[in-house]
Amino acid sequence: MLELRHLQYSVTENAETNDIIKDVSLTVPDGQLLVLTGPNGGGKTTLAKLIMGLLTPTAGQILWNGADVTALDLTQRARLGISYGFQQPPRFKGIKVGDLLSIASGKKLLRRTEACALLTQVGLCAADYIDRDVDTSLSGGEVKRIEIATILARESGLMILDEPEAGIDLWSFNKLTETFSALHAKRDATMIIISHQERIIALADEIAVVDHGVITRRGAAAEVYPAIVSGAYNTACPARQ
Amino acid sequence: MNEALNSIDTALLEQIADMKGGQAPGAVNIRKDSGCASRITTDDVDIRSKTDKPGIDIFIRAGARKAVCHIPVIITRSGLTETVYNDFYIGEGAECTIIAGCGIHNCGEDESRHDGVHTFHIEKGARVTYVEKHYGEGDGGGKKNMNPQTVAYLAEGAFLKMDTSQIKGIDSTKRDTRIVCGPGAETVVTERLQTHGEQVAESNMEIVLDGDGARGRVISRSVAQERSRQVFYPKMTGNAKCFGHVQCDSIIMDDARISSIPAIVANSTEAELIHEAAIGKIAGDQLLKLQTLGLTREEAEERILKGFLA
Numbered sequence: 291m292l293e294l295r296h297l298q299y300s301v302t303e304n305a306e307t308n309d310i311i312k313d314v315s316l317t318v319p320d321g322q323l324l325v326l327t328g329p330n331g332g333g334k335t336t337l338a339k340l341i342m343g344l345l346t347p348t349a350g351q352i353l354w355n356g357a358d359v360t361a362l363d364l365t366q367r368a369r370l371g372i373s374y375g376f377q378q379p380p381r382f383k384g385i386k387v388g389d390l391l392s393i394a395s396g397k398k399l400l401r402r403t404e405a406c407a408l409l410t411q412v413g414l415c416a417a418d419y420i421d422r423d424v425d426t427s428l429s430g431g432e433v434k435r436i437e438i439a440t441i442l443a444r445e446s447g448l449m450i451l452d453e454p455e456a457g458i459d460l461w462s463f464n465k466l467t468e469t470f471s472a473l474h475a476k477r478d479a480t481m482i483i484i485s486h487q488e489r490i491i492a493l494a495d496e497i498a499v500v501d502h503g504v505i506t507r508r509g510a511a512a513e514v515y516p517a518i519v520s521g522a523y524n525t526a527c528p529a530r531q
Numbered sequence: 532m533n534e535a536l537n538s539i540d541t542a543l544l545e546q547i548a549d550m551k552g553g554q555a556p557g558a559v560n561i562r563k564d565s566g567c568a569s570r571i572t573t574d575d576v577d578i579r580s581k582t583d584k585p586g587i588d589i590f591i592r593a594g595a596r597k598a599v600c601h602i603p604v605i606i607t608r609s610g611l612t613e614t615v616y617n618d619f620y621i622g623e624g625a626e627c628t629i630i631a632g633c634g635i636h637n638c639g640e641d642e643s644r645h646d647g648v649h650t651f652h653i654e655k656g657a658r659v660t661y662v663e664k665h666y667g668e669g670d671g672g673g674k675k676n677m678n679p680q681t682v683a684y685l686a687e688g689a690f691l692k693m694d695t696s697q698i699k700g701i702d703s704t705k706r707d708t709r710i711v712c713g714p715g716a717e718t719v720v721t722e723r724l725q726t727h728g729e730q731v732a733e734s735n736m737e738i739v740l741d742g743d744g745a746r747g748r749v750i751s752r753s754v755a756q757e758r759s760r761q762v763f764y765p766k767m768t769g770n771a772k773c774f775g776h777v778q779c780d781s782i783i784m785d786d787a788r789i790s791s792i793p794a795i796v797a798n799s800t801e802a803e804l805i806h807e808a809a810i811g812k813i814a815g816d817q818l819l820k821l822q823t824l825g826l827t828r829e830e831a832e833e834r835i836l837k838g839f840l841a
């Protein structure tokens with residue numbers, strides 16, 4: 291189970307403090323698929339990075355399986371089974387797709403068939419990619435799918451994916467939703483998917499809306515989603531008010 | 532197992548020339564502490580000692596197919612310094628791989644130094660792969676220095692792929708490379724260099740594209756750590772209708788210093804030359820990504836450098 295208690299994150303620049311995550315408390319039970327959605331700049335990625343340990347909260351606590359991990363670093367959290375697929379994955383000069391999957395799996399040498407199976411799950415033809423460098427020669431959608439494959443390879447207890455649909459073509463997207471759906475059906479992992487996509491939202495047990503650094507709404511997908519699209523729920527724009 | 536070689540020697544040979552137990556397929560010439568520890572010639576590869584100065588002449592038969600030749604140099608005696616001249620004569624249309632390399636094991640207090648001067652005469656249509664690794668070890672205070680010089684002349688349609696790397700442990704190196712490509716000839720030079728501690732490395736390289744259709748490509752990757760210093764002067768000169776590309780990429784760490792000074796010189800309106808050079812620290816997002824996959828910061832750093840220099 292993942293539990294966030296009064297999580298806050300602010301940055302101070304030129305003596306001006308910007309509260310990016312204001313006060314987020316959230317519990318995600320084991321095996322749940324929670325979709326985080328909400329307007330651009332609402333704080334979804336920041337929240338995910340706080341959970342992974344890429345950012346350090348200004349206040350509050352993060353508990354994973356009952357243990358307080360707030361003070362643990364990235365590597366320690368990764369080893370406890372927390373994983374995060376970047377919204378904008380980095381590229382590497384000289385690290386091959388197969389190498390990255392091996393590192394992700396924690397095995398010294400991932401078997402070729404295992405690596406191929408992972409790539410197939412994100413809709414990539416394994417033979418074409420496994421020996422390619424994860425560098426600028428890959429397209430945006432390719433890098434994004436490889437990023438998701440590294441998260442699948444980790445087989446971790448908590449998977450956080452940041453807009454997995456971004457830049458991905460329709461055919462691969464079908465494959466991806468199938469993969470998430472199958473994974474969720476096994477209930478081995480708690481999944482948090484940041485997404486704006488209706489078809490991913492449809493897979494969710496629950497949706498939470500992150501806006502201006504707070505969770506403005508949370509509930510079953512069937513209730514929250516219609517409210518968002520119908521406009522019953524509006525993001526507060528101070529300029530408009 | 533060659534009796535002239537002990538376990539230090541065979542370990543060095545494995546490092547620099549991938550030789551197991553001092554053995555390798557094809558022709559072999561092992562130079563150990565200025566003497567000849569082993570020589571094997573084949574139908575395609577003849578090796579003769581020079582009579583006027585230290586070194587060997589290597590002849591690859593015209594039309595040879597997949598000839599292989601290992602000519603490593605090892606120095607295990609502290610204080611030994613030498614200059615060695617090796618000349619390669621590659622016959623017309625021959626196809627060969629030459630594995631050179633130098634390993635120094637210095638446990639003493641005196642400087643050990645190997646200055647190798649390699650000259651290639653590559654005839655029409657020949658295709659040569661030349662691999663050279665430099666490596667030093669031993670914890671005495673004695674310096675381990677190497678100053679390799681490589682000169683190659685490529686006749687019409689010849690091809691030279693040169694891979695040089697300085698793996699580790701060389702205190703000071705000054706490397707000079709000059710390759711002249713005739714019409715339709717092509718060279719691809721890959722240089723990899725890693726320095727640490729107080730090491731210094733300088734690499735001067737000139738590729739002269741001297742005939743129509745000549746092509747040259749230089750790929751230089753380096754990592755400078757701690758207080759080491761590196762200087763690169765890659766130069767591509769185009770004298771005809773030719774294409775040349777220089778690409779230098781360096782990762783700088785700690786208190787290291789790197790200068791990368793590429794030059795392109797066109798002496799013909801038909802010359803097309805490009806250079807790219809970049810120096811930077813390890814990208815932060817790469818480190819973070821590998822840490823999210825469970826590596827420690829140090830492991831992540833090591834993995835990124837290994838990939839970069841691979």
Ligand SMILES: Nc1ncnc2c1ncn2[C@@H]1O[C@H](COP(=O)(O)OP(=O)(O)OP(=O)(O)O)[C@@H](O)[C@H]1O
Binds near residue numbers: 308330
């Ligand atoms: N280091 C920073 N300094 C200043 N502002 C920041 C910093 N990091 C994030 N922000 C701001 O915090 C807000 C939340 O950013 P975040 O990336 O979490 O949004 P998001 O919900 O993931 O948006 P998107 O849907 O566009 O991906 C944005 O307004 C962003 O500009």
Ligand SMILES: [Mg+2]
Binds near residue numbers: 377
């Ligand atoms: Mg985001």
